[in-house]
Amino acid sequence: MLHIINKSPLTNGSLDSCLRVAQTGGDILLIEDAVYAATTGNAFESKILEAMGRFKIHVLMPDLEARGLADRIITGILPLDYGGFVDLTANNNNCQSWL
Amino acid sequence: MSEESSIKKFMFVNRKAPYGTIYALESLEVVLITAAFDQDVSLVFMDDGVYQLKKGQQTKGIECKNFSPAYRALEGYDIEKLYVEKESLEARGMTEEDLLVDVTVLGQAEMGELMDQQDVVLSF
Numbered sequence: 641m642l643h644i645i646n647k648s649p650l651t652n653g654s655l656d657s658c659l660r661v662a663q664t665g666g667d668i669l670l671i672e673d674a675v676y677a678a679t680t681g682n683a684f685e686s687k688i689l690e691a692m693g694r695f696k697i698h699v700l701m702p703d704l705e706a707r708g709l710a711d712r713i714i715t716g717i718l719p720l721d722y723g724g725f726v727d728l729t730a731n732n733n734n735c736q737s738w739l
Numbered sequence: 740m741s742e743e744s745s746i747k748k749f750m751f752v753n754r755k756a757p758y759g760t761i762y763a764l765e766s767l768e769v770v771l772i773t774a775a776f777d778q779d780v781s782l783v784f785m786d787d788g789v790y791q792l793k794k795g796q797q798t799k800g801i802e803c804k805n806f807s808p809a810y811r812a813l814e815g816y817d818i819e820k821l822y823v824e825k826e827s828l829e830a831r832g833m834t835e836e837d838l839l840v841d842v843t844v845l846g847q848a849e850m851g852e853l854m855d856q857q858d859v860v861l862s863f
Contacts, residue, residue, distance in 0.1 A: 647759075648787050651754075673760075673787070679831075679832065680832055701800070703758075703801060705797045705799075706758055706796060706805075707756070707757070707758065708794055710795075
């Protein structure tokens with residue numbers, strides 16, 4: 641299953657809720673303001689590092705580039721372009737957007 | 740009424756990341772309007788608002804206007820009081836070096852004090 645997050649982890653509980661509920665082995669995609677969760681030095685980093693053992697975590701690169709943080713991506717998080725976003729969606733049976 | 744007494748202290752508190760919502764851009768628009776009325780304007784960036792000032796924003800891929808260069812133009816409108824909360828920067832792994840304009844970094848207590856001194860506080 642694919643979980644899509646679009647809110648910053650430091651001002652919204654969506655990513656926390658997702659990590660609490662999502663089943664091990666799923667895909668998590670960080671887009672829009674959620675891409676801040678994919679950056680080093682963020683206060684949420686330790687939770688992401690822990691989650692990387694249970695999920696495949698992806699980040700949408702155009703959103704990270706827009707925010708000036710493409711060079712801060714946490715090692716092990718998988719970068720994705722729009723084409724990759726489509727593939728990820730198509731390859732999962734279902735998807736939950738944590739709005 | 741003298742001209743002096745008609746000048747009020749305006750503070751704009753920016754707490755949202757850019758692009759994900761319209762708040763950051765809207766704040767910038769209102770700040771520029773306020774500048775036209777010769778008021779005493781301060782800009783505060785805290786929480787995710789500090790991301791508005793991040794260097795190196797490249798928005799071509801999301802087809803949005805990159806409005807971050809406008810923060811560098813504020814000086815030309817005599818808006819020179821830019822304050823960033825220290826704790827917010829630290830929680831995001833950022834330092835003053837990451838910011839595209841010169842700012843004054845304040846701790847949370849100093850920020851609260853500055854907020855108290857204002858006539859008008861506008862939140863974005």
